[in-house]
Amino acid sequence: MTIFSNAMKAASPFKTNGIRLASYLSKALTVKQFGNPLDSLSLESSTIKCTEPSQVVVHMLYSPINPADINTIQGVYAVKPQIPFVCGNEGIGRVVESCKSDSKLKKGDLVVPRKNALGTWRDYVVASEDDWLKVPSDLSPVTLATLMVNPGTAYRMLTDFVDLKPGSVVIQFCRVKHGEPERDFCQKLPEHTSNLVTLQLRSTEVFKSKEIPAPSLALNCVGGRNALELIKTMGENSTMVTYGGMSKQPLTVPTAALIFKDITLKGFWMTRWNWLHDKDGQREHLVNELCSLAKQGVLQSPPHTLVHIDSWITAIEGATDSRGLVGTKYILSFEA
DSSP states (O other), X not given: OOOOOOXXXXXXXXXXXXXXXXOEEEEEEXXXXXXXXXXXXXXXXXXXXXXXXXXXXXEEEEEEOOHHHHHHHHTOSSSOOOSSEEOOSOOEEEXXXXXXXXXXXXXXXXXXXXXXXXXXXXXXEEEEGGGEEEEOSSSOHHHHHXXXXXXXXXXXXXXXXXXXXXXXXXXXXXXXXXXXXXXXXXXXXXXXXXXXXXXXXXXXXXXXXXXXXXXXXXEESSOTTHHHHHHHHOOTTOEEEEOXXXXXXXXXXXXXXXXXXXXXXXXXXXXXXXHHTSSSSHHHHHHHHXXXXXXXXXXXXXSEEEEEGGGHHHHHHHHTOTTXXXXXXXXXXXXX
């Protein structure tokens, strides 16, 4: 996550080729101090307009609340923006004004942030046209709003670490409500290149009975002793990629697994990937790939609850539920 968008610069004159620029009253969830999100956030209103010829005005439609957003507000995320800032790392918006006649983005285009942490928890955003990526208009807006953080992370981890072959198995160990699996692993596994399965590893016998091959890639978002359970199932020369630490405990890794299985431990942070590929076209390629998967029905909208920005307290309370798993993604809505 990069530096979050702060208040707009004071308007400065520039040539607009005869285009008369409008002003917009924008509501924004602004962080005034680090700490408890309910205490730190404030819904502020300000009038904004283009101040540079390269800018566009985007009306946000939906923007999700992700764990990284909450951690950033708390001041415990890897990147600590300067106070005050507008939170929000992804979302879907519609261009309502281009500040020059030859802009590559036109009024009505649907766009997602190209730049990390653009500050999408507000109904209008003024930013450079290069900070946005145009997306198809025939996809679910909720799918588009949640495209980059979770699906993007999953896509990169399944692509960048192991050359998966037909029959390869991928397992993801994540926190599940009441310790029960989110999916019934007894169902027949689909014959895809990889099988992404959420399961309770401590009790499963599927790997011991060799019903399926030992996993070649494991995706870990919990850490702690859960990593130990994960490693027990992994095959020789396999790789475990850690992309989260929900347990807030260091990884527990047995020495024998490193010596006798030659397991590789890697880390992944989507923000770093975005930084590294800011200008080489890979971010655009990733968005195109994800949109293609969505059109095929492979990628679908997550279970979600839409909450208007005026009721942001309800959304934050739901997203920070103390049980740690609420079964739904809270998404801020900015539609009238």
